[in-house]
Amino acid sequence: MHKRSTLLLLTAGLALAGCSPIVATRGNLTDTQRLSEIQPGSTSRDQVQYLLGYPTATGTVDPNVWYYIGRRTEQTAFFQPDVVEQRIVRIRFDGNGTVAALDEIDGNAARAIDPSEATTPTVGHDMSFLEQLVGNLNRPTRKKKDDDKKKGGRR
Template sequence: MTSIRPLTLAGLLALGLTVTGCAGYREGRGYIIDPQLSQAVSVGTDNKASVEKTLGRPTFTGQFNDNEWYYVSRTTSTYAFRAPKVIRQDVLRIRFDAAGNVTAVDRTGKEQIASIDPYNKTTPTLGRRKSFFEEFFGNIGSVGGVGTGAGGAGAPGQ
């Protein structure tokens, strides 16, 4: 019986190390939004310079309009080798008019995250499907043919 206890102890130790190796963790990314500072930005009184002094440079600006600034913060949780799951997301959007004055301050959360489901890992296309041999031998005779240029009989200047 004394030889079983060291084996049991070694097995429990190995199991414990395996379980702790698969522990989950949380990760925060992006801008850390301070509620007091973000509440300090007000419509009509602030401009781009004052917002930049208060909050700093934005995470990114609008793709089609430089007068929209976005401050994005995201917290994810991951367990072992699984894909990260979004726990919390905060987006602060500040809009400016042409003169650079704040016109709107909007806040959204993780409800704005889009879930995209790929379709069978292939992209459907219109047209007919070709077999392997049609793909492989389909261009024989078309390279350098009449009227195609690149050394063909109908190339200009010959």
């Protein structure tokens, strides 16, 4: 009886452990306390990098704009991950490398982009598995070619 209850408790514990969410943090989730240390007009680019680390992205048109983008998700079992926390911070620098503006962008305003399912056409012949298999049987091996080169002979 004691072994049966122990086995039952162990099985129940494993089942519950399997339901605990998987937490994933991607990007750079900036800390609110560190952000409060950045003062527009007085904090330099080097100080920002010291406080927050390297930016996730820089502006493509204006390199004086840094973005810190981070997201924390939780996923339970086979379900889609839920976004628990998301933060996008934009820091603009003036010509002297001093913070001109610091603002947080609402991540909910971002649009989701669905990747295209289309494939890029290529030149050539699409071979079936059987054609590839038969084609490889007739092809000389690399070892044979290398042996012929070492002997100095031609085929």
